[in-house]
């Protein structure tokens with residue numbers, strides 16, 4: 751599973767994955783004009799980079815940034831974005847029974863609502879088996 755970034759992954763793993771990610775095959779040298787829409791790294795920029803994704807797109811297209819620098823910027827942005835979620839996950843992992851209780855409560859609530867909805871559907875469609 752090397753094409754996903756998991757919340758459980760450490761910073762070094764994320765860095766490694768972004769470093770190995772496919773980029774525009776036509777952008778070989780730093781000054782080559784790139785096609786960010788053909789690049790996995792730019793897809794990450796689009797999701798995680800709220801500060802300068804438009805600038806990165808212009809830089810790539812004009813050949814003013816190389817893939818190495820662009821990947822480093824992308825990694826920094828992703829780590830910044832993901833850190834609070836990763837920390838929360840670690841915290842919750844220490845208290846698995848609390849998480850199980852939340853999931854159980856949520857499943858029960860969802861089941862009650864689903865049954866109500868299905869009763870309505872059966873009533874509207876006159877699908878009661880005893881009729």
Ligand code: SF4
Nearest residue numbers: 774784789810817820
């Ligand atoms: S400069 Fe960035 S967006 Fe452009 S091809 Fe390289 S890694 Fe992708």
